[in-house]
Structure formats: C-alpha cells, structure tokens
Amino acid sequence: MKLLHKNVDKDGKGIVSLMPEESEDIWHAYNLIAVGDNVRGSTIRKVQTESATGSSTSNRVRTTLTITVETIDFDTPACMLRLKGRNVEENQYVKMGAYHTLDLEVNRKFTLMKPEWDSVSLDRVEMACDPTQHADLGAVVMQEGLAHICLITASMTIVRAKIDQSIPRKRKGNVQQHEKGLQRYFESVMQGILRHINFDIVKCVLIASPGFVKDQFFEYMFNQAIKTDNKTLLENKGKFLLVHSSSGFKHSLREVLADPAVVAKMADTKAAGEVRTMEAFYTMLQVEPARAFYGYNHVMKAAEGQAIETLLISDNLFRCQDVVQRKKYVALVDSVKDSGGDVRIFSSLHVSGEQLDQLTGIAAILRFPMPELEDEENSDEGD
Known part of the structure; x- marks a missing residue:
C-alpha cells in the first residue's frame, strides 16, 4: 500500500x-x-x-x-x-x-x-x-485424491485451487489403474502449483500430507521437471519444504504452521507469529490456567490490573458497526500497550484467526497468575 x-x-x-x-x-x-x-x-x-x-x-x-x-x-x-x-x-x-x-x-x-x-x-x-x-508463503495440503493449493500472506490464507480426483484402489494383480490415477492426480497438482504460485514473490512452499503422499508427489514433480526441463521448478527446488499433516483439508494448515521446522523457515512472516502466539496461549491454558483467559470481561479485568503480557484480539471485533463497541476494544488495546503489554491483532482470514474467533475473538496471556478471575469464572458457571 x-x-x-x-x-x-x-x-x-x-x-x-x-x-x-x-x-x-x-x-x-x-x-x-x-x-x-x-x-x-x-x-x-x-x-x-x-x-x-x-x-x-x-x-x-x-x-x-x-x-x-x-x-x-x-x-x-x-x-x-x-x-x-x-x-x-x-x-x-x-x-x-x-x-x-x-x-x-x-x-x-x-x-x-x-x-x-x-x-x-x-x-x-x-x-x-x-x-x-509482506513475506509470502505457498502451501499444498494433500492426501490421495484431494489437494488444496493455498497462498498465505501477512493477512490471509487464500485457497487458490482445490483438486479433487478419484483414484482407483489398489487391487491384487492390478496395480496399474491405481498408479495411472495417482499420476493423473499428481500432474493436476503440479500444474496447479505452476499456475497459482509466483516463485518471484513466494519465499517457501510447504507440501504437507499424511503418510508418504508428499514424498511421492515431490519425486514425481521433479522427475517431470527434469524430463520437460522446467526451469521454474528446478531453480526453486530449495524453496520446497515437506512436512506432515493429518489430512488434505485446509484446516490442517494450522498444525503445519505450528511445526518447528516450518516456523524456522518462515520466522519472519506474520502468519507464523500468530500461530506461535496461539500455541503459547493454549499451552498456558493447560499448564497454568490462572495466567490464560478469554472473553471480554475477564480480559478487561486483567487489563485493569495491568497483568496482560500478550493480548490476542481478532480484527473482526474492529469491524463491528457499533461505534461504542469498537471504542471499547480500541481502549482495551491502548491500555495494554500503555502498560507495556504486547498486542497481536489476528486476521480472521487466517486459520489461527478463525480459531481465536471461536474463543470469543479475544484472549490474553498474563504476566502473573490471577486465580481470583478463575474463581469468578467458576462461580459464573455455578450460577
């Protein structure tokens, strides 16, 4: 801009x-x-x-x-x-x-x-x-017959292509049909990568899948690149990173982006920072629940006590048409900054932002435990 x-x-x-x-x-x-x-x-x-x-x-x-x-x-x-x-x-x-x-x-x-x-x-x-x-990242999450080609920018995860093909099952004595189907599928994914990923901008392309699908695809893609002398792929081979995911669906990106190898490769991107902060919040919620809270009332009380170390807030909350509501969230952000806290505004178009939206869109990691907030939570549940 x-x-x-x-x-x-x-x-x-x-x-x-x-x-x-x-x-x-x-x-x-x-x-x-x-x-x-x-x-x-x-x-x-x-x-x-x-x-x-x-x-x-x-x-x-x-x-x-x-x-x-x-x-x-x-x-x-x-x-x-x-x-x-x-x-x-x-x-x-x-x-x-x-x-x-x-x-x-x-x-x-x-x-x-x-x-x-x-x-x-x-x-x-x-x-x-x-x-x-701006530090851009490409990602392909795949499983046999299904792949999502995504672009992860500083503010959003965009699905550029979805490839859904049926692959015949392996049968005894007739593996050929399965192999042919798999090759057709790999070819479609490779063409999708060439069409939708601009290697001049993208710093890293993640290929994620359960099992060995990613390895088979990677091998196929570079064999084809050598055969056809595809300079785009051959020159950018170092940008590809193979990682494990539980499925070929978009939501698997969250676990992919939390992988330490991936975090190291894309340490300078905002998407990685959001995922790391979200992971830290969930870890704190399990290990020391008196230092992790979500929901406006609890977070506001923690801010009043200048206890917030990191505030996690969704950009969805700033798009509300109610001016009073927006001012309320802006005042909270300002007060956390004034008390030396870190404010992370999550993009609702990222997988980590979607996750935060499910937790009311606002959460906080505290500098010190506030068990009185926990007791308040329990008494609210009791009521």
Whole structure:
C-alpha cells in the first residue's frame, strides 16, 4: 500500500489517501473502512443525455465521487472491495444524496475521511504501508485424491485451487489403474502449483500430507521437471519444504504452521507469529490456567490490573458497526500497550484467526497468575 497523503489532527479527525498496490492491500482497506466513513474515489457512471430532437443516448463517463459508506462487501477470491452509499459532494453527473457503488481495486487510489482515526486504524495504515510486513508463503495440503493449493500472506490464507480426483484402489494383480490415477492426480497438482504460485514473490512452499503422499508427489514433480526441463521448478527446488499433516483439508494448515521446522523457515512472516502466539496461549491454558483467559470481561479485568503480557484480539471485533463497541476494544488495546503489554491483532482470514474467533475473538496471556478471575469464572458457571 502506498501512502499518498495523510492529514490527521490531534482530535483524530482527518483524511488519508492511499493507493492499493497488491491484492493484500484491499484486505487492509476492508479493515480500515467502516460504515459512516466518507470515501472518495474514481468510478464510472452511466449518463443519459437528451438531444434537441428528443432522442436520448447513454454513455459511460469516469468521475470522482465522495460517498458516505452504508454497506461494505469484500470479494475474497477477486480481492475487490465494493462500497455502497449516498453521494455527499456536488457532482455534475450524480445528484446529492443519490446512491452509488464505489469499487476499490489494485492501483486505483482512494481517500478515506473518518470522524475519528483511532490508534488501531492508524496502526493498520502504518502496517499496510510498511514493505517489510509482506513475506509470502505457498502451501499444498494433500492426501490421495484431494489437494488444496493455498497462498498465505501477512493477512490471509487464500485457497487458490482445490483438486479433487478419484483414484482407483489398489487391487491384487492390478496395480496399474491405481498408479495411472495417482499420476493423473499428481500432474493436476503440479500444474496447479505452476499456475497459482509466483516463485518471484513466494519465499517457501510447504507440501504437507499424511503418510508418504508428499514424498511421492515431490519425486514425481521433479522427475517431470527434469524430463520437460522446467526451469521454474528446478531453480526453486530449495524453496520446497515437506512436512506432515493429518489430512488434505485446509484446516490442517494450522498444525503445519505450528511445526518447528516450518516456523524456522518462515520466522519472519506474520502468519507464523500468530500461530506461535496461539500455541503459547493454549499451552498456558493447560499448564497454568490462572495466567490464560478469554472473553471480554475477564480480559478487561486483567487489563485493569495491568497483568496482560500478550493480548490476542481478532480484527473482526474492529469491524463491528457499533461505534461504542469498537471504542471499547480500541481502549482495551491502548491500555495494554500503555502498560507495556504486547498486542497481536489476528486476521480472521487466517486459520489461527478463525480459531481465536471461536474463543470469543479475544484472549490474553498474563504476566502473573490471577486465580481470583478463575474463581469468578467458576462461580459464573455455578450460577
């Protein structure tokens, strides 16, 4: 994301102009824009003109509109953001108060005006515009006949392709059908990798499966690469990492990303940091439950006692349309930062973020035990 202009005063009022440079930036825009904000951007409007003879013609014109956002629709596969709202600035083609839709796309600048820029929004702008935040990872989770080819960016896990093929079972005296089916399946997965993974950007490609499927596939892929002299695969052989997973489904990525070998390979990615923090929370919950809590009330009480070492919070909570609710979570984040705690904002499009959302979207690892919170929890359950 490119920051073109920023003017935010001490009270938090102001405008920020941004240019999304890649699909990931549209996700950041989705997290920044809230219902009630004003967004100015370029759009195409169909205009009807009537001639002196009474005949009317319609043509499409490009114009710049400012709308007050009423609905936000994020198209994940296309990485496109559709904003709908009323026009709030004079325009020769669109009446004041008329509804219009703005599409935010890559390489199309937009200006965002908020009644109040809080610390979470400003941090999001800073993070989106920091090039060191982008460290991309490819992953193929597979089992016989099923594979998911995924791209793991700093903010989301995107399934680029799903390959589902039936492979005949091995039968006594007739293994050929099984072998042929397996080769067809491996060929489809290899083509999927070549089509969807850009090796210029991706630093590492994980191949995960139960048993020996990953090893068989890896061997097949590089035998084919040698036969066909596929330079893309041969030059990037060192980027592949074979790891174990329990299945070929997307949710297996969580255990894959927690593997120490994987963590070492992708230590600089945000996805790995989220997974490590989530693992630390679950470990603490088992080993020392008086130092791990989830749910707003318990976490808030721990924050009041300046006991939070790491706050885990889902970005879903900052997209709520209730301004009072959002302010509540922003105040919590600020108080944890002020007391020297670490704040991790989890992406709801990552497997670890989905996991956190199941735990109310908010959790904390404490510096010291607070058994009184545990007793409170038990008394609530008793009631």
